Amino acid sequence: MNASTSPPLIKAAKDYLAGRIVAEAKRQGMPFSGVERKMLYFTEDGGLSASTQETSDEFDRAYDQDAYEQKIAKLVRSLQASQSPKEREEWDEAVLELSDGDHYLLVLINGTSARSGGWSLGRLGDWLPTFDGSSSRKPGDRLRLIVVAWVLTLVGILLTMASLLGAIGQYCLCVIQITLCVASLTV
Numbered sequence: 001m002n003a004s005t006s007p008p009l010i011k012a013a014k015d016y017l018a019g020r021i022v023a024e025a026k027r028q029g030m031p032f033s034g035v036e037r038k039m040l041y042f043t044e045d046g047g048l049s050a051s052t053q054e055t056s057d058e059f060d061r062a063y064d065q066d067a068y069e070q071k072i073a074k075l076v077r078s079l080q081a082s083q084s085p086k087e088r089e090e091w092d093e094a095v096l097e098l099s100d101g102d103h104y105l106l107v108l109i110n111g112t113s114a115r116s117g118g119w120s121l122g123r124l125g126d127w128l129p130t131f132d133g134s135s136s137r138k139p140g141d142r143l144r145l146i147v148v149a150w151v152l153t154l155v156g157i158l159l160t161m162a163s164l165l166g167a168i169g170q171y172c173l174c175v176i177q178i179t180l181c182v183a184s185l186t187v
Contacts, residue, residue, distance in 0.1 A: 013097035014041050016090065017105055024075045035059050036068065042104040072108045151180050 018040040025032040038055045059065075083091065098106050158173045 009097055010101065010103075013094040014103070014105060016094045017098075017109070020079055020091070021072065021075050024079050025071075028075070028078065030071070030075070035063065036071075039068070040072075040105050040108070044102050069108060076109055151183075154180060 018037060021040060022032055022037055035055060035058055038052075039059050042052065042056060059068075079091075080088075095106065095109060155177050158177055161173060
């Protein structure tokens with residue numbers, strides 16, 4: 001947990017996300033039990049309290065975890081499809097607040113992203129890593145990144161050499177660097 005994330009802020013973020021999910025379930029007429037709601041708050045950060053452990057045990061005995069995760073995924077996809085930009089911003093802020101911890105709710109939300117084939121975490125989705133091996137890069141981006149890395153490495157070597165040479169050597173190296181930069185832009 002970072003210094004800016006405090007337990008009251010985490011609780012508020014979970015209350016917001018869980019409230020939106022439960023409201024969406026109600027709107028769709030989908031049953032949502034107290035145990036299912038409590039599982040949205042489940043975390044292993046800081047150890048499990050007795051009541052959290054009881055809820056987890058009851059969930060493991062009485063519920064199908066895959067079916068529950070699919071249910072939450074459906075609700076989150078539905079929420080995402082109908083959110084206004086302001087609601088999207090609030091959702092993203094709540095997700096970001098939880099991002100430093102080990103929260104089951106984040107697993108459920110991130111799982112929605114992987115299963116839906118393209119749903120993202122809004123402005124967060126551009127920089128949060130995915131661990132499912134999928135990539136949203138365009139074909140050829142990897143090659144461009146490698147070429148640019150090599151060019152930058154070569155430029156660094158040339159700059160080092162230029163610092164060891166006199167003014168004429170520096171002029172020649174600058175011409176070479178400009179040529180390499182222009183060439184890298186055309187790749």
